[in-house]
Amino acid sequence: MFHENHTSSLSRHVYLSKRSDIYRKILSNLFLLYNQKLKNRVLPKMIVLWCFVVISAIWAAIIEGQPTTQALGFISIDCGAPSGTTYKDSTGILYVSDDSYIDTGENYKIDQKYTSPSNQASTLRSFPNETRNCYTLWNITKGAKYLVRATFLYGNYDGKQMVQSSTPLQFDLYIDVSLWRTVNITDASSEYAYEVVTVASNNLIWVCLVDIKAGTPFISALELRPLRDSLYPYAFPNQSNAILFRLNYGPTENSTIRFPDDPYDRLWPWYQYDNTILRSLITTMNITRHDSDNFEAPYSVLQSALTPVSSPNLTSVPYDAPSNNPNFPGYYAVLYMVELQELSGNQSRQYDVYRNNVKTFSAYKPPYCLSSYIYSTMPHYYSRTVYKLVQLSNSTLPPTLNGMEVYWPMNMKINQLTTASDVRGIIDVKIDYQIVRNWNGDPCSPTNFSWHGVGCNTDEPPQITSLNLSYSGLSGIISYSFAKLQSITYLDLSHNNLSGDIPDFLGEMSKLQVLNLSGNHLNGHVPDILMKKNNTGLLLILVDSCTTCEANSNKRSLVIIVIAAVVVAVVAVVVGLLLLQKLGRRRRRRGSGEQEMQIHSEVKKFNHEELKDITNNFSHTIGRGGFGTVYHGYLENHTEIAVKVCSLESSQANKQFLAEVRSLSLVHHKNLVKLVGYCKDGANLAVVYEYLPRGSLFEHLRGKDSSSALNWRMRLNIVLEAAQALDYLHTGCGMVHRDVKSSNILLGQNYETKVSDLGLARMFSADVNSIITLSGTPGYIDPEYQLTFTLNEKSDVYSFGVILMEVVTGERPILTARENIHIVKLVKQKLAQGSIEDVVDSRFEGEYDINSVWKFVELAVMCTRDEAADRPTMADVVVHLKECLQIEEHCQKGKPEPSEKSDTNTSSISTAHSVSVSFAPDSR
Template structure:
């Protein structure tokens, strides 16, 4: 296995950091399954809302009272027993910007079926837009499972979808979105997201979890539980400075503690395995956060090598004092088992230290498979115009086996809607101008509804429309000349009582 010898170049230009209460502007924080209209601030000071404005499928439940949680969000959940794919639409995003998305799951035997067992785990797939994020694997009814992904918004919204794989009913307890600076997590691109395997805080002497407001991006940093006979904690209350191009910005509360060996010259990190059942697994990126907490004096020195398995990953590393420092992969590592070990050099008087660690893996984003943005906006406007209640969520065309009921798409990149059948759908009111947003549509069936009013001229401007079915409604007024001419010339098949009434009168 060839190991990259290149590392992120950290600028020598530093910036003093003045830490205040960070803003929650741009945060979306959803308590899934909470009663409609619920709003509250949790213990972190983050404002949470119920999920009824983000999804229109699923059922609300409370976890079994014998299970508890330290977070309000995990006490309720939304379950999806009916449809195969169910999607949340996160609107508070800007196309091209970078975001952290976190989904949290606490089963809590909400359905009384005791589904989450080590022998028979509850499993379902989690998607970001139209791309598989991961398989959720729940083996303990009392544990919270939190999964994070860093992604670039392909549109002015992000879909998070739960897909039934016939291994238990999908559900979700909380869904959160956090805006990130563009320079953070540098290997996140429009065609590549990154899912977090784990993130750890080395050095706390008790079980504490760092998140907002200590981390302004509300990343979760659980503590690393260590063997006190092998490792010891060191800490400081001193402030730090950052390099201007810091690409991970570990919070200072994480950097203020570290682990170091008690007597050995080596400091091992946790080891982790690649999925054995996935030959196409792309590998892992690793970030080690290391900051010198002690002001060394005299002949004191701290210098060490970092080994990735049996290879030197970093050689002769000396840490700057009081600086937020890290080392990261520039390519994903494809070992079946990965272990980093920090090894004291012979000329060093002090052993290695480690403050924090992050590991994540890339997800290929099929951005060309997302339905054309104009078609998505048009079909969503149609859904809102008529308050259509059906499983119309997530991408209308992709993946093809989850395309919306009544919607047919072409195979272009990006896909476009070519056919829409809304007959017998209980539509009422006027014909929406939003139908004209579907520029590639050839077949439109609005028959047998309660539509009324005029047939709008804009339907005649839909250049590719070949079949328009309007019969079985309460339409009146004149049929637009453009539609009559297209029908008479054979370019359009128009089926409408209003058209026949008009032609018989003339």
């Protein structure tokens, strides 16, 4: 994979960069020695000169050995530069013009009265015409993590002096279909750079500028930098990290650290300070970093720090939350603190860390020349935030601070991105025919920006269902790219210059209902597969009469459909669709009988007398539910089974019976209860499935003492296996469970997990949005479903989020002892107070990794968000649970090596108020 390769290249680059710094310093010292110290001493000067030559050669070899920025996966675009422009700037990064990334907009140069701090900002691309204009960044690795930076310098390029402090120039900036931020230009001479850390949802990334009627959008530069997957741990597929600011504390002069000092080319501007209050600490010693560093601040940032001149305390730069955004998600902060002085004797440096006068860490002791930092594990919400480092009374030295990053979480609407295969197909169509339209960005989303001529459904993710390219000047043969649009029902290629044969693949497009090829120069006959569909009413074909003539037309003629007036064609389409809809209703009315026949042919059928023998006349009850009673039994081969007998009083009995048997007969997964057979003997209905001896997760979470309760690692394994089963139902079967709860998660002898009770399950293809009866169990029901009766897989995600909260707290979904408070509300209240210990089940007795628990609780909160669109998919849930388990397993492997113990002693560190500590050897 590309991403793995670039990771190793970046690691090598960091190594080479450090060696390069060393040789640069040696050369500098030799130069000073040659010119100032030796003066007229000829022989020593000759020796130094030879050393200078040798070291220069070595340095040149190192520089030559460093990978190019293209090999590192960098994309660096000088927006508005003349077509074909390529150059390397002072950092050694290769920049190119933007004509291969976008086909709209106009190129400009900034006014000569303004100076550009970088080559890229001297030109720009402006977008005065269309509302949305998007750059397409190609060759992206899906699932990989990237830093994207957009830069803007107005510089009165249009001569209109549009920028005033009282009337700023504003437009929206999007990444894919998610709002990144509103660009706010208040100074014509300032360069505005915005960064975001994002996980690619596809093999391309769109960066879009949207006109909000507050000035013409423009852009000066666009850059993409691959990151290691472990960096920025709160960047997920459904959540990006937008940078508020990044600062380098300690340099004595104004400078910005970036590539090659930072191999990821992040910008680390100088923090300007008052030298009467703060003083700089700088070291030339190497800083040690380990693979588990989650942020990898560059060495040149970590080699400098600020410390108070006379005060015992140090205050960070304050930052404010947007005052006009009540839904602002809060900030994450990272504080880099490395000891740069080799302490001796009784010297010590220890301090407490406060955020807005609330202590977040106690007795922090920065390790000597070892990369370390503290960072928020949950966003914090204040109108103004400031960190204060307070020296302890027993410490001889005041606090130090090397650098700081602050960013906020961005919700990524990945479920609103058009299906990847449709995106690839429609882009290939655009390339094949060189279509000149404002076809950029996502084809279907947001709906008000969908591509002209492209029709989409409202599913999540949306799919392209119609395409009208009539009168579009298309020429050449009919491209196979159309076949990639598997959900398309209407395709209009009429009145173009298409030639050649009508291809067979059009008949293999299973959902195609209307095909208009009239007004072209096609030859040959209509393929048999298309004619067959036309004759059976499955497809309406519109072609010119001459197209259907065979070479030997006097033998027989094919059925010819001549294009009629536009009104007649529209009427035909409408009638055809109505007929198909009516046919579908007839098929659904026959559904129950067909369903039963499928059950009969696929699984074993028992009669009532056989079940009586199997269960010893239904003598051993092992469970009860709304469906009926569950009994224990044995087959003839002594295999233990469970028999769920339908209650005769249940009005939904037959319906749920058929649903569960059909569902279990169609799905096969190691974490779903296995169907053994069923009984439909007159009024006697029963389902026979495998027996799970340890009962349900619900029962185990209600254990009376620590000895009967599941430990943290066991609970992680159980919910991970349950999540894999639900992910299979959603993505592999297109099925919603509809009754996800801890009592439907059953455990085998070795605690293997099985999800049960598919009696309420529905296929996505069924009209689930029309169901108006409330499904599920109180405490687990999606609040959005209760309000709208709209059911989808995100309803299962919400219910599973409730289970996650049950697992970590040991509490019931509805806590009657607390005045019927819902567990979701309780957990969120405790998290708002910054207390994770109050959330965790006391029966764990502290035997868990705090980072694993934090990540788990955050996932539970994401799953139980009020709006379904904001929740992750079950596939995402599986990924996050695996990470939680990996963190826990890493913790249980043992303590760090002795050489790391002295620098990673965390025994005195508090983890209150959603802040985590991380030294490089630790997992977080």
